[in-house]
Each structure stands twice: as C-alpha cells, then as structure tokens.
Amino acid sequence: MKELIRAIPLFNGFDDEELDYVLRAAVRRHVPKGGFLFREGDPADAMYVLLEGRTRMFTSDAQGKEFVFMIGEPGLALGEISLLDDEPRGWSTQAEEDSDFLMFTKTDFHAALQAFPHVKDMLIVNLAGMVRRLSYTMKNLALLDVYGRLRALLESLVVDVDGQEMVNEPLTQQAIADRVGSSREMIARILKELVFGGYIRLENKRIILLQKLPERF
Template sequence: MSDLKNISIFEGLSEEELSAIEALAVTRNYPKNSVIINEGDIANAMYMVSSGKVRVYVSDDQGKEFILNSMGPGEYFGELSLLDDEKRSASVITTEKSTFSIIYKDEFTKAIEANPNLAMAMLRNLASSVRQLTDNIKTLALQDVYGRIRKTLLNMAVEKGDIMVVEEKLTQQDIANRIGSSREMVARILKDLTVGGYILSERKQFQILKKLPESY
C-alpha cells in the first residue's frame, strides 16, 4: 500500500494512481536545522513530510521572523511551485531530523495532465489553504495579543485526559513569532495564565489545565 495515502492532497486517489505518483518521488533525509527552502528561491518541487517536523516562516531584512506554520508527517509544502513559476513565498527549516518525499515540477505536471482526479485533489487542498489563510489574517487583524495567544495554544493543543497538551515544544519567542508580537508581551501574558492556574509549561511544552478566559 502506498505511503502517499496519508498525505491529504492525495486523499480519494486509488492505489494504482498513488503508486504512479509515488514512482515519481525521490526520498531525502535532512538533519535538524536544515533549511529546505529559502524565501525567494526558484521553485521547482513539492515536499511531503514522511517523518520529522518543519517550521514555515517569512522574515524581513532585519531577520525578524513570522512563523506561518509547523508541519509533521502527512503534511506537505511547496505545492504552489507546481502551478506557477513564481519564487518561493516562505522559508522552511527542519526542527528535528526529517525525511521527505520530493516530487519535481516537470514530473508532477505530467501526472496532473494524465490524471484529472489529482488535479481536483490539488484544487480542494488549495481551497482549504486559502480558507485557513483568511482565518489567520482575521485573527491578526481583529484580535488583541491575548486573543492570538489563546487561539494559537488552542489550535495546537490535543486532548489528553482531563487536560489539553501542546505537543510541539514552543519558546516564548516562537509564540511571539507566530502572532506578530514581542516576546516581552507574550511572557507577561503566559506568566499571568500560569499564576491563574490556566496553563503549565514544562520543558517548553504547554499544558492547558482549564478553560482559557475569553479575554485578558
């Protein structure tokens, strides 16, 4: 059975279709802190995460970062490069040892031309990405810093018994980079939430102990 069945962009494709696409992919391993894509690079491939984790971010001329997303197994990036000839719109770095299946543009274009189901799968996933981007912009535009922190923690957390746990390790600076705020402001809010018994942070891993307040 093809490993690609766990990649959302290929959901709904038959085993035969998946096998044909898998034959186009090459496997690459990267150590932690490897820059896979640089913002502004010429784009020519799509990357699917087989194992490990990556961080997707943009930065300005002074090196200040804004984190767009974190990705793990079953997720993918670089798909826009398969549809146009524009340069990379973001950078991607591994946050732990990672393995990728890589499909280059020329090969993928041939697969789409031969498989209408794949083209429809691409459109569905692009629509989902646009919706998520719209939601992120809405959060940045309409919510205060606390609201952005609250939403970030809740979106990243998974239920474990009576509490919720953010499995990805996050520093205060990581959170600040995700929400477009200063580390100092993030630190103050997290401290207040900790004192209030709402959250607990151990080894950069956050636990949500009870329902977070709607406002700060």
C-alpha cells in the same frame, strides 16, 4: 512505501499502477531538524509531500524578524504553488524536527497533472485548506490583540493527555511570539500572568491548562 504513500491525502484513490508511477517519479529527501527545505525567494524547481516529521512555514524581513503562519504535518503538500505560477518561493520552509519528504521535480509534477486529472482536484482541496488557514490567521492579526492571538493559538493546539488538557507541542516563548506576531518579552509577560492567575502551568516547554483561559487579559 506504497502503503505509506496511499495514506497521503494527495494520493487518495490512486490504484496500484498509479502509485507505481508516483514511486518511479519520486525522490525521497531527508531534512534534519533546523534544515531548510527551501527558502523565500528561491527558484521553484520541485514540490514535496511531507511523509514524516514537522515543518514550519514562515516569512521574514531584512532585519530577520519572522512570522510563522503555518505548521506542516505529515501528508501536506509543499511548494506546489510556485510550480503552478512559476514564481519564486513565497516563504521559507524549515524542519521543526527530522523530516522525510517525497520530492517531485517540476517536469514530473506537470507530467503527473496531465496523466492523473484527479491530482488537480486534490491540489485544489489542499490549496483551499491553506487559504482557509491563512484567512483565519489574518483575521486574528487584524481583530485580536496579542493576548487574543495567544489564546486562540493555545486553544487550537490543546490535546487531552491522560485526562489533562495541554499543549503537547514543545513551544519556546520565541516560537510562540513568531506564530502570533508579537515580541518574546510580551509573550513572557502574558504567560507569567497566566501562571500567577492559576490558568496554566509550564513544564519542559509544554503548557498545561489548569482552567479555561480568560476572555480578556
């Protein structure tokens, strides 16, 4: 467990004594796929570090419409903002797959900030990364049409698998719509046109890029 924690960016540079402190304070929590780590508006009582799995962070309105603004990967700190300003949770975090977390209570979180000043530096880096990602998302929402946002999303997720460019993350049309701020029907229409044009191929909820996506739809 110690080596696993040592690999997390938030604890980069911790010596064995400091890691032992972390292990004594942390509680390991498992959230099954589809479960919520916390919901928008919940009181802030702990922060978390994602060890394994993947999460989605989203906000929603009274009608249940969702906008996903971030996908959490292992090593990400979650929920620390509400502990810093003592405000309710600003968004919901749901497990995209079975996920494991380290949980630190509010008391332990503030004690760690006092005991290890360099944790504050890592939190600042973590928050700066979040602000950059949110700024990029807001820029796309403001300046790009739906196709432009879809294209930006796909290009950000493309990986090379055995010489084939593809979005290896399984994405439903609704999941894509939630992440680009559109309707499922619009996403379905755009994907259909891209398939018809020979730009992509769809296989088991995965998108394979056959050629560079057009600048405009």
